[in-house]
Amino acid sequence: MEDAKRQEFRAALHQTKNLPTLPGIVAKLTKMADDPDTTTEQMGKVISQDYILAAKLLKLVNSAFYGFPQRISSISSAIILLGFNVVKSLIISASIFEVMEDQDVELWQHSLGCAVVCNVIASRLGVKDPEEVSTAGLIHDIGKVAIKMELPNEYEMINRLVRERKMSMRAAELEVLGLDHAEAGGWLAKGWNLPKKLIEPVSCHHDPRQASAEQLNSSIIHFSDIMIRGLGYGHASDNKVPMLSKRAWDLLNFSPTDIDEILEQVEEKLWDVKGFSLEIKAEDTAQATG
Amino acid sequence: MQQILTLQAKEAMVLAKDVMTAENRVLCGKGTVLTSTLIERFLKMDIVQLTVEGHPISSPGEKTLQEELQDIEDRFSEVNKVPPLAYLKKRIMKKLVESRGQ
Numbered sequence: 024m025e026d027a028k029r030q031e032f033r034a035a036l037h038q039t040k041n042l043p044t045l046p047g048i049v050a051k052l053t054k055m056a057d058d059p060d061t062t063t064e065q066m067g068k069v070i071s072q073d074y075i076l077a078a079k080l081l082k083l084v085n086s087a088f089y090g091f092p093q094r095i096s097s098i099s100s101a102i103i104l105l106g107f108n109v110v111k112s113l114i115i116s117a118s119i120f121e122v123m124e125d126q127d128v129e130l131w132q133h134s135l136g137c138a139v140v141c142n143v144i145a146s147r148l149g150v151k152d153p154e155e156v157s158t159a160g161l162i163h164d165i166g167k168v169a170i171k172m173e174l175p176n177e178y179e180m181i182n183r184l185v186r187e188r189k190m191s192m193r194a195a196e197l198e199v200l201g202l203d204h205a206e207a208g209g210w211l212a213k214g215w216n217l218p219k220k221l222i223e224p225v226s227c228h229h230d231p232r233q234a235s236a237e238q239l240n241s242s243i244i245h246f247s248d249i250m251i252r253g254l255g256y257g258h259a260s261d262n263k264v265p266m267l268s269k270r271a272w273d274l275l276n277f278s279p280t281d282i283d284e285i286l287e288q289v290e291e292k293l294w295d296v297k298g299f300s301l302e303i304k305a306e307d308t309a310q311a312t313g
Numbered sequence: 314m315q316q317i318l319t320l321q322a323k324e325a326m327v328l329a330k331d332v333m334t335a336e337n338r339v340l341c342g343k344g345t346v347l348t349s350t351l352i353e354r355f356l357k358m359d360i361v362q363l364t365v366e367g368h369p370i371s372s373p374g375e376k377t378l379q380e381e382l383q384d385i386e387d388r389f390s391e392v393n394k395v396p397p398l399a400y401l402k403k404r405i406m407k408k409l410v411e412s413r414g415q
Contacts, residue, residue, distance in 0.1 A: 094337070253401050255384060264388050267395050279400055286404055294316065294330070294364060 029201065033210055035173045048073055049114055050216055056107050066107065067099035070114070079117040080110070105154070112158040115217065119162050127168065132257030134161050136293060140247035143288045147281070148243070156240050159224040163244050164259060166208030166225070170196065185261050192260040193229060205229050232270045242271035250285070256293060314412060315368045319360055322352045323369070330364035368413045378413050382406055 051069060055061045071077045077098055084095045084105070095101050102110050116138075141160030145153030171178045177199050184195035196203045209226025223237035224244045231241035245268055251257070252264045277285070314329035324347055332341040332355065340358070341351065347365075355363065376384070389402040 249398065250401065253385070253388060253398075253405055255388060262384075262388050263390070264392050264398060266392055267398055272397060277397070282397070282401060283404060286401075286408065290408065294314070 032173060032200075032207075048076065049111065049118070052107075052111060052114070053216070056111070063099055063102045066102055066110075067097070070098045070110075076114065076117060080113055083113050083117055106152070108152050109154045112152070112155045112221075115221070116158050116161055119158075119165070127171070129258035130164060130167060130260070133251060133259040134164055134257070136251040136254070136256035137161070137163060137244070137247045139292045140250050140285070140289050141243055143285055143292065144243050144247060144275075145240075147285065148239070148275075150239070150243070155220055156224070156243050159221050159240060160244050160247050162208070162212065162221065163225050163228045163248065164204060164208065165211055166204030166206065167192070167260065169207045169211050170200070170204060174200070182260070190261070191263050191265065193265070203229065229265065229268075231268050231274070238270070239274055242268070242274045245271045246275055250289065254289070254293075314364050314366055315370060316362055316364050317370050319352065319355045319363055321370050322347055322355070322363055322365070324349055324352070326363075326369055327366040328363065329366045332360060332363060334358070378410065381409055385409070 048069065052066060055066055055069065070080065080098065080101070081095065084091060084101050091105070093104075095104060098110075101113075105113075138157040138160035142153050142157040145156035150156055170181070180199050181192065181195040184190050184198065185192055188195075190198070193203045193205075205226050205228055209222055212222045212225050220237055220240065223234045224241045227234040227237070227241040228244040228248060231238050231245050234241040248259075249264055249267060252259060252262070255262070326347045328341060328343045328345045328347065330343050331339045334340050340360070341355075345351070347363075385402060385406055389398060392398040393402070
């Protein structure tokens with residue numbers, strides 16, 4: 024892509040003309056969290072004002088998707104039990120559900136599956152707040168949605184290359200646009216003012232070496248993407264399992280037994296999540312028509 | 314294992330997952346062999362789906378095991394020479410074969 028056009032695309036993403044925006048509540052809560060005088064009750068009150076979001080949040084918290092051991096029945100308890108960062112990730116996740124489910128069901132399912140693998144791996148590695156890694160997994164391909172909505176003609180050309188020349192989506196994006204969905208997703212996440220902990224794993228999920236601060240989390244997303252594609256859960260435009268980054272593999276340092284156990288846990292969780300995704304959709308439809 | 318509609322359930326199928334009530338209580342544990350009385354009870358309680366062992370129900374258009382194995386080969390075709398990914402492929406194939414009860 025010529026430099027001028029590249030800049031134009033980047034600017035379009037910043038203005039998010041066609042793209043849905045994250046609810047203002049995320050920015051508001053981030054600001055509140057920076058203020059040491061903010062109480063849990065105040066935060067809970069702000070979230071509860073958006074009752075649809077609050078309901079979705081509680082549903083997500085209590086779903087197989089995250090699988091917290093105890094039932095959580097109020098937003099304040101969620102903040103106390105899970106911590107603010109986790110709740111913020113959950114709000115982002117709950118909002119992304121809407122953005123992505125509407126756009127592309129197969130890509131959505133791939134993203135949901137990737138988030139499940141991320142959660143299993145992050146918990147296994149003892150990463151702090153594995154839910155944040157899940158959220159990054161959920162939004163790792165958001166750049167594909169951005170390209171589809173902002174550059175429909177180029178998106179069609181990319182898909183033609185994938186179909187006719189059996190190229191990977193990423194190779195086709197690089198040929199047509201000179202950038203890939205990971206970079207576009209990073210711009211979008213930045214435009215949404217998401218924390219760096221989420222931006223880097225999105226923009227570096229195909230090459231974790233590029234991450235400056237979040238190499239481990241980027242590696243988790245990288246390998247989760249590989250595993251979920253290998254399992255054929257959902258569809259991410261092309262069906263090929265991408266190349267494994269040596270850096271990611273060195274960081275994860277998994278033995279064959281690790282792989283076996285991760286696969287076992289992931290398959291178990293995917294069964295539960297499959298129903299969950301449909302459940303949210305059914306309720307959305309009921310709300311829209313009811 | 315396979316997720317089926319309770320309406321498709323038959324005697325002698327084996328539950329692969331616990332059946333839960335709406336209140337999240339275990340109604341019937343995994344490993345239970347289904348009987349007609351049990352199936353009727355699930356239907357009365359509006360339990361619409363069950364997860365059972367093996368792959369007893371084939372739906373129209375569903376891929377055969379061979380086709381699914383070929384799909385896995387295709388997905389891994391560009392990374393076959395990378396040892397960790399070759400291992401991952403082998404395990405995914407093994408689990409698929411097992412899940413089909415073969």
